[in-house]
Amino acid sequence: MTYKNIDVYTLIKPEVLKLRNIGIETANLDCRLLLSKSLRRSKALFNHQNIFISQSEIVKFQSLIQQRLNGKPVSRIINRRNFWKKEFELNNETLDPRPDSETLIETIIEQYKDKLQFLKILDLGSGSGCLGLSLLDEYPQSEASFFDISPKSLEMVKKNALNLGLSKRSKYINLSWEVDGWDEKLLTIEKNIKYDVIISNPPYIPSDVIKTLKKEVRKNDPFIALNGGKDGLDAYKFILPKLLKIIKSSGKIFLEIGKGQENCVIKIATMHGLSLKEYKKDLSGVTRVLIFIIK
Numbered sequence: 001m002t003y004k005n006i007d008v009y010t011l012i013k014p015e016v017l018k019l020r021n022i023g024i025e026t027a028n029l030d031c032r033l034l035l036s037k038s039l040r041r042s043k044a045l046f047n048h049q050n051i052f053i054s055q056s057e058i059v060k061f062q063s064l065i066q067q068r069l070n071g072k073p074v075s076r077i078i079n080r081r082n083f084w085k086k087e088f089e090l091n092n093e094t095l096d097p098r099p100d101s102e103t104l105i106e107t108i109i110e111q112y113k114d115k116l117q118f119l120k121i122l123d124l125g126s127g128s129g130c131l132g133l134s135l136l137d138e139y140p141q142s143e144a145s146f147f148d149i150s151p152k153s154l155e156m157v158k159k160n161a162l163n164l165g166l167s168k169r170s171k172y173i174n175l176s177w178e179v180d181g182w183d184e185k186l187l188t189i190e191k192n193i194k195y196d197v198i199i200s201n202p203p204y205i206p207s208d209v210i211k212t213l214k215k216e217v218r219k220n221d222p223f224i225a226l227n228g229g230k231d232g233l234d235a236y237k238f239i240l241p242k243l244l245k246i247i248k249s250s251g252k253i254f255l256e257i258g259k260g261q262e263n264c265v266i267k268i269a270t271m272h273g274l275s276l277k278e279y280k281k282d283l284s285g286v287t288r289v290l291i292f293i294i295k
């Protein structure tokens with residue numbers, strides 16, 4: 001096979017222009033990430049780095065650029081996304097982790113300052129595992145259970161845990177919070193040991209709103225990871241009534257919510273024996289995380 005010796009910028013320049021022309025502001029970075037993927041490298045290349053590239057790798061790069069031109073997000077093309085301090089692999093049943101969800105991690109770190117303490121953590125609706133695994137990475141003595149309705153997403157959590165060296169402290173639970181007695185089933189699996197920390201970023205987008213979302217989100221994120229039912233609150237209505245049973249008396253619950261959902265979610269929680277401890281806004285000033293404790 002013959003290889004061409006070329007600098008990255010010369011190779012990507014025409015593709016950067018194509019992406020810029022359709023309004024993609026991150027065109028240069030996107031091209032470098034897609035080129036890395038074509039060369040089977042894990043990190044983005046530098047613009048002025050020299051590379052050796054074969055004709056088939058160039059063809060591969062151009063096909064990835066075409067996917068980007070068709071509106072597929074880079075994270076979905078390369079099946080990877082950076083979250084908090086690590087890189088997570090994704091598949092078609094995992095949500096593409098959002099920077100707003102890092103507010104959950106930030107909030108927990110503020111609440112639990114001693115990184116060496118033991119926390120038993122539950123990540124409800126774990127997706128790629130980005131939340132629970134980031135916490136395991138921050139709290140090296142702690143353990144986490146990852147709970148999701150999608151077996152394929154749990155496979156991804158397993159892979160991410162392995163990649164990050166966190167497998168020994170991770171447990172994978174394929175259950176649905178819509179199933180009667182899910183709390184009892186969970187406690188049986190956990191040998192009746194309750195949690196110190198429950199974290200959840202459940203689906204919270206009202207069904208009607210999903211069709212108005214950007215095509216990139218609508219087409220690439222799994223519906224089940226987005227859909228919160230008619231008013232966006234279905235998951236909270238299933239989850240909150242059961243938390244009292246599975247949390248330790250000193251435990252804390254950290255919930256991500258959508259814009260403007262705080263009053264409704266606080267009301268449901270209060271009806272089920274929980275009280276609001278604090279809330280936290282994301283970088284755009286939207287109330288994003290609610291912390292609940294036992295009343």
Ligand SMILES: C[S@@+](CC[C@H](N)C(=O)[O-])C[C@H]1O[C@@H](n2cnc3c(N)ncnc32)[C@H](O)[C@@H]1O
Binds near residue numbers: 095124127175
């Ligand atoms: C918004 S995503 C969050 C994923 C991940 N925690 C994150 O923050 O990127 C919601 C997750 O809830 C899961 N889910 C949806 N309905 C569920 C149910 N009834 N029981 C358990 N998990 C469910 C989805 O599969 C999805 O992984």
